[in-house]
Amino acid sequence: MKALLLCWISILLLFGACEIQKPSLPVWDIDLAIPLVNDSYYISELVDSVNIVIGDDDLLFLTGTGDVDTPEIGEVEFNPAIDESDIPLPSGINQSFELPFLDSQNNAQLFYGLVDTGSLSYCLNNILPETQEITISIADITDNQGQPLTLNYNGVDGWQTINLAGYHFGEQNSTTQLSALEVSFHATSTLPNGSILGTLDVRMNEAMSFSLFQGELNHMQLGINSSSASIDIDYPNGIDEAITLHDARLQIDVINHMGFTSEFSGFFEARRGTEVRRIPIVDEDGNNYVIAQSQNGNPGFSTLIFDNNISTLMQIMPEHIEIVDAAFTINTESGYGTLHKSDRIYMHYTVDAPFRFWLHDHTVSVEEAVKINISEDNREYISDNMLEAGLELEVMNKIPLGGWVRGYFGISPNIDPADTTTYSFRKELQLHSSQVSDTWQTLPPLTLTRSDLDLFTNPEIYLKWEFSFEESQSLVEITATSADFIAIRSMLKGKLRIDQ
């Protein structure tokens, strides 16, 4: 019985001897799998209808537009060269005669004109004292009320000059050339009819100009504002080294406010460094384009399209394109027309470069590293809790572009991929083009080790991207149908330390 009692006491003491530790939780590691992305990125989403558009056959186009114009054409100059002397003035007889009115430069045939600058001079010589009145009228020169230009004798001798600004020569919209001015005069005196009362001298031998001109022009040229006709192309990150464009198309819509057809001449000049290529702006037959004229107050529209020729320029991946030696010329081929001094020509140009190119095995490095700020909380979390991180990636590439993507991580913005001392580590992945594989590609997981993660304990880190393309074996065309996309699905996997 004593043994039984001893046993009982021993059991109670055994329990009493048990040590129960103070509650405290250890730290442990867990694996988290978090969906990162599951999306399809369609080429058509690049279309903004402004710079990137979908063209024929769903081909994607890079497009750029701009406007070019000419200066105002200004006044049309005319040199009449009239110098008539000793025209007798008989008393009591109405007489008339014609003054030849031709451009001494033989450049313009005036049908109608509104004078901007110009003058007419006349002189009444040896007028007898018996003269009562002398009235000289030029019917082809009228004022705004349609009254012909009239010269009256007022007893003053010597040359008189009439400012013709604002006067009209001929009838507006006349279909015949104004080649002579009809002058009539009437003189009265106390002398018998037929008595010569004196003589008249008339001169219009200085250049005059018309702000509104109707007629024919043998030659008149209008240049363009060349500074607005150039395009500078800044290829990002040397992408031009990796791509050769196959073709391009330039369309110029010309809006002509002049009432004359004109011939457009000029050259496209492309420059890349010291290499210069120049092509004439001509039609398929090698002729200059003829620009339609304005009619009935409505401007003339012409569309000039360059496609085959422009590719010659684009294949050098030009850094600068300019329209040079360009002019609109009015000539005898233009025929009859109307010019206002404010008339000009506008050009709206559109450059379309289809996404059709050759790809070269060339590395494109983004010039500036991306700065990434890491908050103090996240730095602490990464330092204390994150042990590993990784990305599991699957990609379905339906577009004919493939290559390598590399990311260089460092604490300095001066990352040089060629110098391993300028960055901490790099990660890369290869994506095959649809020509190689158009099903799901399982990419090797991108992992960040603990030592890699230490970089993210800095308040600022830098990431520099580098891309290199697979050399294309044939011409690459990027279309924008519903079957042109890149699908990505990815899980973010991390090993975390649970300690709080």
Next chain:
Amino acid sequence: MKKTLICTLLLVFALSLTAISTAKSLFFADSYMLRAFGVEANYWNPARLTEHHHIDLWLPVANSGIQINNNALDLDTYNFFVTQDTLSTEGKERILRNMDGKLSAEASANISVFGITMGNTALSGATHVQGKGQISEKLIRLAFYGNTEDEYHFTKANSNASVISYVDLTYGAGGFKIPFIPENYPQIVTGLSASLLAGIKNLETKEVDLRFSSTVESGANLDSEVLIRSGIGGVGYKAMLGMYSEITPWLEAGITLDNLFGAINWNIANEITRYTATADSIYITDIEDDLFESSDTTENADPYSTKLGTELRLAAMYKHPIVTVSADWVQGFSETTVSSKVGRLSLGAGFLPLPFLPLSLGISLPNSSHPVKVSYGIGVKSLGNEFSIAVQSFDSLIPGYKSKGIALAIATRVWF
């Protein structure tokens, strides 16, 4: 996450208190129906109220017991867990290996308030706090290993908690012999007790439906709803009918039906709290959007009843001047906070090696929902009083580092 885990574990243990009828029953691992007499017979078999021919007294707190246990973690594992700086995979598996699908825990406390016998009647009162809780093993694996599976689904079946606390005022009358039994046949004595229950606090899990998936195809999805119903202040009742018979001078048998009509009606301050959280197809690239929506709303709830499931207890006891051996079988008819439909067999033995030194031993055999329980008790007895203490070990024969739970009890009896 770690705080969440700690809170969840504490919640489980704090809310997990199961039934102790009286503190002294812990001495015999619940094989106590034919051992209880005096005030205790109010709770075990009122037929035996007159078995002790004295006035029996219960003093406040002098008869109290508390137990706490779980199905998976022994003291050794607990000590291992809390002393590790870093928990390795082996360490995690050591904690998880015995969970068998869930970590369940139970606990209860019983504290005497007063008690007295008067002839063949007794009046007593006690405070009861009991409850239980479960956490799915998969949820713990999620906390330990992260989301290594694509989908998780947690339901009330393996993730829940409930607690109930009440004070009883019990009046019993016993010692009634069934008439018309011939003198030369064993007499059958009956008794009846009725309890008025004053509910203090009730909390129960009404609904758990938590679905979480994380796949690259559908993103991260969360759809969860948890309903917790609680009540403060309630009134209830229950009754016990008992019989026993001394078949021979050395053998007794008895039967009781406990918790008859047992229920507590919570009708003073009731609430239902609904916790919801949803997330639909979340990817990290959507980080600028709201990742998920969550809400918790609390509404007043209608009065409700907490059923105290009826239990049938059968017992037999062999008596010897210095040794008694008993066996109790308890069978509930429903799953409630205080009853289980899984039957349980308990065996008890009492020794009196010296007239003043009672010893006790009990073992409750394991079943599908409870581990084996082994009790050891010792006391000091004199002419008018007795003081005893006992310890009970869960899932280990000897209380120690392999125990998955512990119960402690003190019992003080005064009679005159």
